[in-house]
Amino acid sequence: MRNQAVSAKPSTDPGHALPKLLVVEDDLGLQAQLKWAYDDFEVFIAGDRAEALALLRSEEPAVVTLDLGLPPDPDGVTEGLALLDAIMTMKPDTKVIVASGHGARESARAAIARGAYDFYQKPVRIDELGLIVRRALHVQKIEAENRRLADKAGEDNRVLGRMITAAPEMVRVARTIERVASTNVSVMLLGASGTGKELLARGLHDASPRNRGAFVAINCAAIPENLLESELFGHEKGAFTGAVKTTEGKIELAHGGTLFLDEVGDIPLPLQVKLLRFLQERTIERIGSRRSIAVDTRIVCATHQDLDAMIGDGRFREDLYYRLAEIVVKIPGLAQRPGDAALLAKSLLARFAAEMNPQVKGFAPDALAAIDAWTWPGNVRELENRLKRAVVMADGKLLTAADLDLVAPDENAENPLNLKSARETADRRVIRHALARSEGNISGTARLLGISRPTLYDLLKQYDLHA
Numbered sequence: 001m002r003n004q005a006v007s008a009k010p011s012t013d014p015g016h017a018l019p020k021l022l023v024v025e026d027d028l029g030l031q032a033q034l035k036w037a038y039d040d041f042e043v044f045i046a047g048d049r050a051e052a053l054a055l056l057r058s059e060e061p062a063v064v065t066l067d068l069g070l071p072p073d074p075d076g077v078t079e080g081l082a083l084l085d086a087i088m089t090m091k092p093d094t095k096v097i098v099a100s101g102h103g104a105r106e107s108a109r110a111a112i113a114r115g116a117y118d119f120y121q122k123p124v125r126i127d128e129l130g131l132i133v134r135r136a137l138h139v140q141k142i143e144a145e146n147r148r149l150a151d152k153a154g155e156d157n158r159v160l161g162r163m164i165t166a167a168p169e170m171v172r173v174a175r176t177i178e179r180v181a182s183t184n185v186s187v188m189l190l191g192a193s194g195t196g197k198e199l200l201a202r203g204l205h206d207a208s209p210r211n212r213g214a215f216v217a218i219n220c221a222a223i224p225e226n227l228l229e230s231e232l233f234g235h236e237k238g239a240f241t242g243a244v245k246t247t248e249g250k251i252e253l254a255h256g257g258t259l260f261l262d263e264v265g266d267i268p269l270p271l272q273v274k275l276l277r278f279l280q281e282r283t284i285e286r287i288g289s290r291r292s293i294a295v296d297t298r299i300v301c302a303t304h305q306d307l308d309a310m311i312g313d314g315r316f317r318e319d320l321y322y323r324l325a326e327i328v329v330k331i332p333g334l335a336q337r338p339g340d341a342a343l344l345a346k347s348l349l350a351r352f353a354a355e356m357n358p359q360v361k362g363f364a365p366d367a368l369a370a371i372d373a374w375t376w377p378g379n380v381r382e383l384e385n386r387l388k389r390a391v392v393m394a395d396g397k398l399l400t401a402a403d404l405d406l407v408a409p410d411e412n413a414e415n416p417l418n419l420k421s422a423r424e425t426a427d428r429r430v431i432r433h434a435l436a437r438s439e440g441n442i443s444g445t446a447r448l449l450g451i452s453r454p455t456l457y458d459l460l461k462q463y464d465l466h467a
Helices: 028-035 049-059 080-091 105-113 127-154 169-181 197-206 225-233 269-281 307-314 318-322 340-356 365-373 381-393 419-437 441-449 452-462
Strands: 004-006 020-025 044-046 063-067 095-100 117-121 189-190 215-219 257-263 297-301 325-330
Touching: 020 028, 020 049, 028 044, 044 049, 049 063, 049 080, 049 419, 063 080, 063 127, 080 095, 080 127, 095 105, 095 127, 105 117, 117 127, 169 197, 169 325, 189 197, 197 215, 197 297, 225 269, 269 318, 297 318, 307 318, 340 365, 340 381, 419 452, 441 452
Parallel strands: 020 044, 020 063, 063 095, 095 117, 189 297, 189 325, 215 257, 257 297
Antiparallel strands: 004 044
């Protein structure tokens, strides 16, 4: 049959268009009944899987009612379930309501497990089905609005174009990087593993006048010592066994752009001397060559190691440190960025779910509480890994603390017996979260906390907190 669209109340105003409902039903008599049952929807009718998928692509209906018994298997459910799978793959936010005949509870349960929103029993009672359809539309609208607000929140909390944060500590880091981006000074990023050092380095490059040049990154800890010199400075053909052609090094490849040296503390001492010479003279010599090549490359480096201790032990040259660390930026760990773990988790979940498991829609309350309470020793990298694993393995639509392999905070856990200490701990945490949510704005923080600005200033001073 030909695809049909019926609207009892057609709307000419695109701003007040009726919501779209797709009815997938091969019974012609039931089709005729359903055509006029929904005067507050624009109704489309499909009699088989091909027609339904064509309408799904062209019209993107918010709600679908689906009879699982479709041709060429009208007495079974294989064709209907195959169509349900296709809908969930193409447009997972669609609310699908499946028809269940008498004694077909198993097929209804199978459909729910595969992403259907609800089911109804045949013979159809139009009024009851109408209630289910309108409830499904209401839920779909709420979810769409939540996604829109989450996307907006993510955009509002982006710094340096890429990094999502609402923590004042991290906003200050981003502002520092924005200020030094326009200069040509060398920048050293200090922070634990997984705190986003490379992301910040890319942000610095993008915000600098060198953004049309290349951004080249190299992890100095991941390359064997005997190969690191060649990676950085390049080599001439025949310079050593296996050097079958002349190869430019990373410093040369970043000419006109930025070179990011991650884990710079792992560069061996002999190579530190050669790197220092480049920073002083801005020329390099490839391995096997005596020709100097002028290179205009900005160096940004990072490490999680204690370079002061390494300098004291003679494992890192002090003169190289001062060349690399003209500006030092310390990056706080995720545990020191109140509110960021949940903010990042929501953004990452949206991306991972779209890529790997569209049925996952969000977090259960215990998961958000556990994310907020966890210390995140592995920082953002740990958060990403836990979320990826949870999204892939999740059975439900909402990730739980158990899915993330996190223990939700125990309200009955032992707390300080000293009331003053307990209150200070609670005050600090609430104030830091309010500061994070209002991006360090004092007036906004005071409003969230329900106190005056002078009172907030007093509390910030008392607890040695900074906006």
